[in-house]
Amino acid sequence: SQKIEQNSEALNIQEGKTATLTCNYTNYSPAYLQWYRQDPGRGPVFLLLIRENEKEKRKERLKVTFDTTLKQSLFHITASQPADSATYLCALDNSSGGSYIPTFGRGTSLIVHP
Amino acid sequence: EPEVTQTPSHQVTQMGQEVILRCVPISNHLYFYWYRQILGQKVEFLVSFYNNEISEKSEIFDDQFSVERPDGSNFTLKIRSTKLEDSAMYFCASNGDSSTDTQYFGPGTRLTVL
Numbered sequence: 001s002q003k004i005e006q007n008s009e010a011l012n013i014q015e016g017k018t019a020t021l022t023c024n025y026t027n028y029s030p031a032y033l034q035w036y037r038q039d040p041g042r043g044p045v046f047l048l049l050i051r052e053n054e055k056e057k058r059k060e061r062l063k064v065t066f067d068t069t070l071k072q073s074l075f076h077i078t079a080s081q082p083a084d085s086a087t088y089l090c091a092l093d094n095s096s097g098g099s100y101i102p103t104f105g106r107g108t109s110l111i112v113h114p
Numbered sequence: 115e116p117e118v119t120q121t122p123s124h125q126v127t128q129m130g131q132e133v134i135l136r137c138v139p140i141s142n143h144l145y146f147y148w149y150r151q152i153l154g155q156k157v158e159f160l161v162s163f164y165n166n167e168i169s170e171k172s173e174i175f176d177d178q179f180s181v182e183r184p185d186g187s188n189f190t191l192k193i194r195s196t197k198l199e200d201s202a203m204y205f206c207a208s209n210g211d212s213s214t215d216t217q218y219f220g221p222g223t224r225l226t227v228l
Contacts, residue, residue, distance in 0.1 A: 034216075043118075043205045043219030044157060088148070089157065101170055104157040 002027040004105040006090060012111045013080055021075040021108045022089030030092040033066055034102060035075050038087045044104075047088075049074075080112045116140045118220035120206050127196055135191045135223045138204030142197045146189045147207040147217060148181065150174070157205065162187065196227045 005024045013019050023033070031052050036044035040114050050057045050066040050073065057064045063076040087109045091102035127133050132162050137149045148160040161171040163181055180192045189208075193200055203224050207217040 038157075041203075041222070041224075043207075046216045047220065049216065091157075094159075095182050101159050101162065101172075103159065106156040 005061040007106040007108045010109040015114050019080045019110050021088050023073040025071050028092050033073050033092040034091045036089040082112045082114050085112050118218050119139040120223050129145045130195050131214045133193050135204050139208030140185050143210050145209045148191045149205045152202045155190040178227035198227050201227045
């Protein structure tokens with residue numbers, strides 16, 4: 001069966017450190033992988049998209065890697081700040097050639113301590 | 115910056131009642147989506163809508179659910195006869211001129227079925 005696995009335990013780090021979140025998947029061949037941020041009681045906010053032929057993508061303090069052999073994506077936040085505290089969701093393209101349908105992982109909670 | 119809006123923010127209803135959740139997608143967007151998130155669970159795709167018809171739907175989106183774009187701005191989700199297990203956050207999302215564009219999520223409607 002298809003699975004998207006993100007660490008269910010919260011990641012606690014000190015301000016200024018790099019946070020690394022993991023997304024592993026099985027039985028998917030996604031053309032895209034996306035990372036979203038979700039704050040409590042709010043909708044997901046898109047952060048980055050990486051395509052299957054890209055190894056790495058950066059945006060300001062964010063970096064995403066995508067290893068289709070390992071079936072894994074890593075999401076890094078450098079110089080983390082307390083305002084980065086949120087739940088981070090990865091989402092895979094699960095379309096069958098029609099509309100893009102993202103399938104979400106359960107997310108990992110990040111807590112950045114001042 | 116344009117954003118997706120949803121009303122109401124919280125809807126309480128009795129089991130068996132019909133509810134309509136409303137969304138105003140970003141004005142020049144062409145693809146519209148509904149998702150739900152049961153408390154503590156992952157975001158789940160319900161349905162996508164393009165060119166005035168459903169383009170994809172999940173197993174969750176059974177005969178009790180329907181969507182409509184009654185005019186040029188609103189996009190609605192109707193649940194005909196609510197069940198206790200329909201209690202969740204419902205998110206509307208939209209994206210631009212390609213189904214693979216970034217999706218922009220609304221703030222959600224919390225549906226509580228008693």
